[in-house]
Amino acid sequence: MSTRQRSRWGLAPIAGIAIILYAAFLLWPLVSSFVTSFTNSSPLKATSSFVGADNYVELFQDPRLYRTLGFTLVVVVFVTVVSNALGLLFALLLNSPSRNYRVMRTLVFIPQVLSGVIVAFIWRSVLNQNGLLNSTLQSMGLTDEAVSWLGTPELATFSICVVVSWMTIAFSTVVYTASLQSVPSELYEAARVDGAGALSRFRNVTFPMIAPGVTISVTLCLITTLKLYDIIAVLTGGGPANSTQSLAFFLVEVAFTENRFGYSSAIAMFLLLLTAVVAYSSTGLLRRREAHL
Amino acid sequence: MSTITQPEKAVRAHPVDDPNRSAARRSRARAGIARRSAHLIAAWVVTLIFVIPIYLAVSGAFKTQEQILTEPLALPSPFTLDNIVGALQRPDHLIQSGLLNSILVTVATLVLIIPLASATSFWISEQRPVIRGVLLAAFALGLMVPPQVVLQPIVSLLQSIGLANSYPGLILSNVGGGYLSFAVFLYVGFLRTVPREVVEAARVDGAGELRIWWTIVMPLVRPATATVGIFLGLWVWNDFLNPLIILGPLQGQTITTGIYQSVGTISTDYAQLFGVMFLAAIIPVVGYLVTQREFIHGLMSGASKG
Incomplete structure (x- = not known):
């Protein structure tokens, strides 16, 4: 009994510090954000007052919510589908122990270790009006005029989807490669x-066996794209005409540019709820599928 | 894949010294090598296309601004450390x-x-x-x-x-x-x-x-x-x-x-x-x-x- 008790309390001070820090920097901010969402709090005002559900009423009438939500969902769906499809394809193509393929896998994974800021700067030099893609296309005679890859709402949205996918494909490829290597060769x-x-082997052996990899890769793609910020900040700054602002970008704008903490907290609660619903339903659905296979 | 397994069965039915057998094996081996090299080439092409942006940035770090604009895909020439x-x-x-x-x-x-x-x-x-x-x-x-x-x-x-x-x-x-x-x-x-x-x-x-x-x-x-x-x-x-x-x-x-x-x-x-x-x-x-x-x-x- 005494050893059992000691085991409960011996490391308690260190665990206590960790729990206090976590409470201060994660749990309290969530509670605080929830409470603030019912006030008109702002750093520019000395006092703030309770305004009921006003922020939420305003939010659901704000066209910016629907624009940023629409953009976010487009990116989330595009990136999740493309990076999982191409990630799986890459993994199948590069799944071999020989040295050539090891080198290729090493190369393909590099985008994932770069920061979003650097990735976005590199791609901006490619996609700019006078960037490397346009100069290449023009010198090959494929286009006469420079394409405005970041200049129109549609193309800018597409460009962001491509750049984000480029990073997440790298991640999906590793997850699928590791999943493939865990399939026992006797099954094949x-x-x-x-x-x-070959097709039937993929459908009946490979695909069921890598189901846990699908769950991991899809869920992490969804969570990553829902909080997308840095690539947008560098690549388009949210433009043109605010067409490439994600929900997370909108939240940061309202909080730190407009200094409306009450309103930004309502957006934060909305983003949190959306992330929770998407993350739990995707893991729930995919886990169920794993069980069925 | 079934195209591979069927000739295998057919070959096995022949006597050991049948000249057809080694010929079939050779052609099968050749097909295997061809398929493997096609796979290898395809894999390299896809990989290299994927990492072009990294190549542009790394090679660009050692190129002049003029060469970056005129030949983005070329190797640095002249090689320069000026950017670094x-x-x-x-x-x-x-x-x-x-x-x-x-x-x-x-x-x-x-x-x-x-x-x-x-x-x-x-x-x-x-x-x-x-x-x-x-x-x-x-x-x-x-x-x-x-x-x-x-x-x-x-x-x-x-x-x-x-x-x-x-x-x-x-x-x-x-x-x-x-x-x-x-x-x-x-x-x-x-x-x-x-x-x-x-x-x-x-x-x-x-x-x-x-x-x-x-x-x-x-x-x-x-x-x-x-x-x-x-x-x-x-x-x-x-x-x-x-x-x-x-x-x-x-x-x-x-x-x-x-x-x-x-x-x-x-x-x-x-x-x-x-x-x-x-x-x-x-x-x-x-x-x-x-x-x-x-x-x-x-x-x-x-x-x-x-």
Whole structure:
């Protein structure tokens, strides 16, 4: 009993520090944000008062909410689909122990270790009006005029989708490569003996076996894109005409440019709820699928 | 694939000395080699297309602005170190001070968070199931919360304790936030694989908890520590919004916020831009190349726990 008790309390001071820090820098901010969302708090005012659900009423009438939500969902869906499809394809293509393929895998994973700021700066030099993509296209005679990759709402949205996917493909590829390597080779042998073709082997052996990898890769893609900020800040600054602002970008704008903490907290609660719903439903759905297979 | 297995059966039916057999085997071998080389070429083509942006930046760091614009895909000719030297000689010392500040923030965060998270995780693992469940549920929250959601309350909190716009403030918010959740989940998951007997034996010998944690548990969870160190190091290093808002423009900058704030205006000077990018990215990329095995292994174990 005494050893059991000691084991409960011996490290308690250190655990206490960690829990206090976590409470201060994660749990309290969540509570505080929730409370603030019902006030008109602002750093420019000495006092703030309770305004009920006004911030939420304003939020749901704010066209900026629907614009940023629409943009966010477009990016989330595009990036999740593209990076998982291409990540899986890359993993299948590069899944071999030989040295050539090891080098290729090393190269493909590099985008994931770069910061979003650096990735966005590199791509900006490619996508700029007088950037490297336009100069290449023009010198090859493929276009006469420079394409405004970041200058129109549609193309800028597309460009952001491509750049974000470029980073997440790298991540998905590693997850799928590791999943593929965990599939026992006897299963392939057995399927081959049974006369299963390549496509059928993929559908009936590979795909079910990598289901946990799908769950991980899809969920992390969703969470990553829902909080997208740095690539947008560098690549387009939210423009043109505010068309590439994500929900997270909108939140930061309202909080730190407009200095409306009450309103930004309401946006924060909305973003938190959206993330929770998306994350839990995706893991729930995919886990169920894992079980069925 | 069925096209391969069928001739195999057909061949097997022939007598051993049938000349058809070796011919069939040769043609099959040839088909296999052709398919393998086609696969290899396809894989290289796709990989090289994918990494073109990296190539542009790396080769551009050693090219003249003129060559970058006229032949973006060519190798540097003439090879020049002007961009690198230029980046290092900027009057604002962007690279030197940015790298120094990033190293400071990253190292301080890791030095604090690793012992804190591992001791806390060990302590949590020893608790009754109810307490353990509650604590893990609370820590799970941090894995999901987008950093923007808690940023403004954190800034207000730091203001009220006098740490606004300071490095200690940034480091503390790193240590106490979602990164701690990640580290705790990784350690708790890893501790499940550690045999209880080792810890119990030490306890019977009368060792204190602090001693058991430091001399027995820490060496056993070293793979988890490697994963935590690699990933949190990378994330803290690459972090952008937190240092941008928490440090503010007056307190110097990390390498990411520094690039954002000072390079933005000159970004059509690609030669200079690529020189700066090269120096800013070299530490994480070399770190990745050196720790690649642990990196990929850790990604899998980290991701499956998260």
